[in-house]
Amino acid sequence: MNPRAVAVRAGLRRGRIEFRHTMTNAGELMGWLWLPVVALIVMYAFGDGATPGVDFPLGAQAVPGILAMNAVFTGLVGLAMTLTLDREDGTLLRARATPHGVLAYVIGKVLGKAAMAVAVVLLVLLPAMLVFDGLQPGRLSTWVTLTWVLLLGLLAVLPIGAILGAVSGNSQSLGFVTLLLMALVAVSGVFYPITALPGWLQWLGQAFPLYWMGLGLRSALLPDALAAAEAGGSWRPTETVLALGASAVVGFTLASVTLRRMARRESGSSVAARRERVAQRLD
Amino acid sequence: MKTSDNQRRSSVVHTRGLRMRYGSTDVLKGVDLTVAPGEVVALLGPNGAGKTTTIEILEGFRTRSDGQVSVLGVDPDHGDEPWRARLGVVLQxxxxxGRWRVRELLSYLTLFYEPYRERVFDPDELIGLVGLTDHADRRVGTLSGGQRRRLDVAVGLIGHPDLLFLDEPTVGFDPEARREFHELLGRLPGTAVLLTTHDLAEAEKLADRIVILVSGRVVADGTAAELADRIAGEAEVRYRLHGREHVHSVPDATSYVRELFAQHGTAVDDLEVRRASLEDVYLALVRESEPVAA
Incomplete structure (x- = not known):
């Protein structure tokens, strides 16, 4: 068999194994679930008000946005974090010492985190459907739209996670990334329609994939009448595909360059130096 | 020129004038190193001598500043995947x-070598070879230091490499683990090994040939016996004569002792002849070659 094809298969195996490691680790799973769970509880408790412009509870309106936020956190931050930690402990170097190992490594990491993001979204969505009135689990279009939006959305955000993971010097600097993401959540219409924001903040929010993923998931899960509450009074599916697609294309191009550079610069001494810094931090 | 070409082609490692410079510091100042197929060579030297840098250049993980380098006939800076498949790498x-299980990791890594190598170790056979059979289902992160090191060696061996790099393989081992590890290396079939160590006894025990690196320069290269011969002229003779103790460093111990008996006969007592040990040679070489430390 062609060595490259073998590496792709090995990458699938790595993704599966690491997905299983995460799913069977209660602590790590809780780490990814607490944020959306807390957000849902808050929206359930205090989301009785109406969504502006339509007769629909604000709480249920926010569920798709929370799912989008969750997918972005798990996929993007998760991938960035694992790439950074793997450089601290030598996993990336091990891949470099193996024929076609880096290819399999990247495939495995990306797929593992993508699967994780989907799993976490489903783990949150299914109970939310029982708890919140007004979500539309009974339509076929719900599930079709959910699938393509999640898929395209992950294609858009995973490369960003890969780039951040490749350029970040240590796991601490990723705390800053998380902070920026929180700020992005505020302008992406996750909890409250973006139309309530000043115009320039609306533009800012729409420059990032989080907004479009949230919009797509709202179009999947909410009644069609709620499109009236969105910017432009429509679900804008074409714009969603274009925005997420463009982000994916640009992201993949940049990510393949940064990942290559990251792998090329890896050596035993650089792992040792990084570990030294980690040890100093812990002292 | 011709001989050098042939030598390069027939050896698994061949460097001439290898230099490495970080900023204004010269770490390697023209290293000439050769490893023949199947040969076990120890790169011995004090900390900071440049051992790890040398190995990382040969592994293709670091780009040299200057000099010729050929590993398995290829310049490591341009080593491709088939080349990589012929190497085993065990870093310091x-x-x-840490979360993978021992067998899980080894079977995963086995996949990569199958397209390239005629023989690839069966994971369980390999686990047995390095003595981890009882731990095959343990998580890698829970292994002890010595067990972890043996796993690293197992990973290095998966594809039956033509050349295995071992960087400080037994640092942090207790004597028992060290002995087991040495036995394991003795069982390797036909693989050339380049190992670094600052443990002289280890180099003497494992290596066919010892290359001593001090401050980025090769100061000696030969078998343990050849290296000892360099100072062997200075054997130490101790004896007691008429109750008084004598110690002499002499170039030819045999004729000195013959002379001694001819002169004093039975008056000579407690005779002891000690050839310079490898350790004496090593320490002498390091002292000679190291710049005066601040």
Whole structure:
């Protein structure tokens, strides 16, 4: 068999194994679930008000946005974090010492985190459907739209996670990334329609994939009448595909360059130096 | 020129004038190193001598500043995947894949070598070879230091490499683990090994040939016996004569002792002749070659 094809298969195996490691680790799973769970509880408790412009509870309106936020956190931050930690402990170097190992490594990491993001979204969505009135689990279009939006959305955000993971010097600097993401959540219409924001903040929010993923998931899960509450009074599916697609294309191009550079610069001494810094931090 | 070409082609490692410079510091100042197929060579030297840098250049993980380097006939800076498949790499310390199980990791890594190598170790056979059979289902992160190191060696061996790099393989081992590890290396079939160590006894025990690196320069290269011969002229003779103790360093111990008996006969007592040990040679070489320390 062609060595490259073998590496792709090995990458699938790595993704599966690491997905299983995460799913069977209660602590790590809780780490990814607490944020959306807390957000849902808050929206359930205090989301009785109406969504502006339509007769629909604000709480249920926010569920798709929370799912989008969750997918972005798990996929993007998760991938960035694992790439950074793997450089601290030598996993990336091990891949470099193996024929076609880096290819399999990247495939495995990306797929593992993508699967994780989907799993976490489903783990949150299914109970939310029982708890919140007004979500539309009974339509076929719900599930079709959910699938393509999640898929395209992950294609858009995973490369960003890969780039951040490749350029970040240590796991601490990723705390800053998380902070920026929180700020992005505020302008992406996750909890409250973006139309309530000043115009320039609306533009800012729409420059990032989080907004479009949230919009797509709202179009999947909410009644069609709620499109009236969105910017432009429509679900804008074409714009969603274009925005997420463009982000994916640009992201993949940049990510393949940064990942290559990251792998090329890896050596035993650089792992040792990084570990030294980690040890100093812990002292 | 012709001989040098042939030598390069027939050896698994061949460097001439290898230099490495970080900023204004010269770490390697023209290293000439050769490893023949199947040969075990120890790169011995004090900390900071440039051993790890040399190995990382040969592994293709670091780009040299100057000099000729050929590893398995290829310049490591341009080593491709088929080339990589012929190498085994064991770095100074790995902590990777802590959540994977021992067998899980080895079977995963086996996949990569199958397209390239005629023989690839069966994971369980390999686990047995390095003595981890009882730990095959343990998580890698829970292994002890010595067990972890043996796993690293197992990973290095998966594809039956033509050349295995071992960087400080037994640092942090207790004597028992060290002995087991040495036995393991003795069982390797036909693989050339380049190992670094600052443990002289280890170099003497494992290596066919010892290359001593001090401050980025090769100061000696030969078998343990050849190296000892360099100072062997200075054997130490101790004896007691009429109750008085004598110690002499002499170039030819045999004729000195013959002369001694001819002169004093039975008056000579407690005779002891000690040839310079490898350790004496090593320490002398390091002292000679190291710049005066601040």
């Amino acid at each position: 310390s790995w902590r990777d894949h």
